[in-house]
Amino acid sequence: MENGAAKPVIVAIDGPSGTGKSSTSKAVAAQLGLSYLDTGAQYRAITWWMVTNGIDTADPSAIAAAAAKPEILSGTDPENPTITVDGVDVAGPIREQDVTAKVSAVSAVPEVRARITELQRAIAASAVTGIVVEGRDIGTTVLPDADLKIFLTASPEARAARRSGELKGADLHTTREALIRRDAADSSRKTSPLAKAGDAVEVDTTELTLQQVVECVVTLVEEKRAGK
Numbered sequence: 001m002e003n004g005a006a007k008p009v010i011v012a013i014d015g016p017s018g019t020g021k022s023s024t025s026k027a028v029a030a031q032l033g034l035s036y037l038d039t040g041a042q043y044r045a046i047t048w049w050m051v052t053n054g055i056d057t058a059d060p061s062a063i064a065a066a067a068a069k070p071e072i073l074s075g076t077d078p079e080n081p082t083i084t085v086d087g088v089d090v091a092g093p094i095r096e097q098d099v100t101a102k103v104s105a106v107s108a109v110p111e112v113r114a115r116i117t118e119l120q121r122a123i124a125a126s127a128v129t130g131i132v133v134e135g136r137d138i139g140t141t142v143l144p145d146a147d148l149k150i151f152l153t154a155s156p157e158a159r160a161a162r163r164s165g166e167l168k169g170a171d172l173h174t175t176r177e178a179l180i181r182r183d184a185a186d187s188s189r190k191t192s193p194l195a196k197a198g199d200a201v202e203v204d205t206t207e208l209t210l211q212q213v214v215e216c217v218v219t220l221v222e223e224k225r226a227g228k
């Protein structure tokens with residue numbers, strides 16, 4: 001840049017549920033002074049709005065007709081990410097089981113994806129120092145020109161164990177089956193499915209601690225910035 005300021009860096013982190021995208025992205029963004037966007041929270045927020053407003057989440061045409069109605073705002077401070085719908089803080093309700101069970105159906109509707117993708121691109125374009133954006137289709141569709149693309153993976157067993165640790169008393173087998181079902185739905189939808197971009201770096205986190213994954217991604221970002 002002409003004034004000597006560093007060019008904003010755009011990092012896309014994709015992968016299935018429970019691979020560590022949110023934890024890794026937040027820590028990397030905080031360490032590097034970047035913004036952070038949880039795109040899953042946006043899809044959860046629009047799903048919460050559909051459920052709260054009595055829209056039938058099994059009816060794609062009803063979802064499509066309502067997709068433009070809610071105002072979804074994401075706060076991108078990695079130390080304090082926020083999400084509101086029509087001014088209501090929905091950070092808690094969007095993690096509830098009912099929303100988790102319906103989010104794949106709602107996020108498969110093309111009108112929903114077009115709306116949320118537009119929001120995501122606007123947020124990324126306005127990040128002054130750069131941003132870490134995590135989701136399912138960031139490297140393939142939302143930000144195909146990202147400076148660095150990471151695709152996190154982990155075995156279903158490791159992912160279920162991580163999630164069961166969060167959900168008090170959750171049965172490991174049930175958690176594993178639910179993760180696999182959601183990944184299958186997210187990977188098989190027609191519009192912008194969960195997929196690894198051809199130029200993404202794949203990191204298998206099964207045997208890595210969160211700290212090791214963060215260090216790996218920070219190193220990759222620093223190498224990119226140094227032009228390596």
Ligand SMILES: Nc1ncnc2c1ncn2[C@@H]1O[C@H](COP(=O)(O)OP(=O)(O)OP(=O)(O)O)[C@@H](O)[C@H]1O
Nearest residue numbers: 016017018019020021022023162166205208209210
């Ligand atoms: N490498 C790791 N080793 C052990 N636990 C981890 C690791 N990475 C993340 N975790 C833990 O696993 C859980 C899920 O992580 P996280 O929410 O970051 O995954 P995610 O990919 O964003 O999931 P989702 O897509 O479902 O939101 C969290 O409790 C987190 O602390």
Ligand SMILES: Nc1ccn([C@H]2C[C@H](O)[C@@H](COP(=O)(O)O)O2)c(=O)n1
Nearest residue numbers: 039040041043103107135136137186
């Ligand atoms: N870029 C994205 C991000 C998320 N989704 C959908 C599919 C997920 O099952 C759901 C919830 O995401 P999570 O909070 O578990 O990361 O949102 C998507 O389609 N595209």
